[in-house]
Amino acid sequence: MKFHPNELFFIYDASSTYSRQTLAYAYTFTKHVQAHEVQKDPFTTTLWREILNRLNCSAKDLLNRAHKDYQGVIAGGSYDEEAWLHILTHNAHLIRYPIAIFGKKAVLCKSPTDILKLRPAKPKVETQWA
Numbered sequence: 702m703k704f705h706p707n708e709l710f711f712i713y714d715a716s717s718t719y720s721r722q723t724l725a726y727a728y729t730f731t732k733h734v735q736a737h738e739v740q741k742d743p744f745t746t747t748l749w750r751e752i753l754n755r756l757n758c759s760a761k762d763l764l765n766r767a768h769k770d771y772q773g774v775i776a777g778g779s780y781d782e783e784a785w786l787h788i789l790t791h792n793a794h795l796i797r798y799p800i801a802i803f804g805k806k807a808v809l810c811k812s813p814t815d816i817l818k819l820r821p822a823k824p825k826v827e828t829q830w831a
Contacts, residue, residue: 706804708733709819712752713799715740723799723813730816731803739793746790752800753786755807760785763809765797 704710709731713720715738727734737744753760756771759782764771775788775795789795799810803819810816 704802705733705735707731708735709816711736711799711815712739712744712796712801714738714794714796718815720799723801723810723816725817726813727801730820739796742788744790744793746786749786749789752802752807755802755805756800756809757831758809760789763789763797763800764792768795772797777804 709727710774711724711727711734714731715721715722724734724736727736749760753763756763761782764775764785766772766776770792775792780788792809799816801808801810801816804821806819808815808818
């Protein structure tokens with residue numbers, strides 16, 4: 702999937718207050734937000750793989766190990782990276798934090814303000830007084 706360079710791609714859990722706060726920050730960042738609720742918008746393994754590559758992490762790192770579904774079904778198992786990817790694909794509601802992608806950058810939003818890390822750096826303007 703190709704992400705639009707001027708659009709913020711945002712993946713979140715709508716049932717989480719924290720995720721909704723982060724989404725509010727996303728709209729202060731840019732008015733072009735493509736928000737995806739993990740319960741409503743299923744992603745393919747290919748899309749998750751691309752997201753993981755941009756985040757430079759594994760599928761296992763995205764999952765909330767304290768969640769009851771994780772504890773009841775997944776905990777204690779021995780899985781390879783491909784299996785973790787399939788677990789993420791079929792249990793996307795287990796993501797621990799919202800994910801934001803803007804341009805070529807991606808960030809796992811551990812706090813609502815982490816989304817601001819995606820802002821392009823403002824060029825420094827040198828002033829010359831005559």
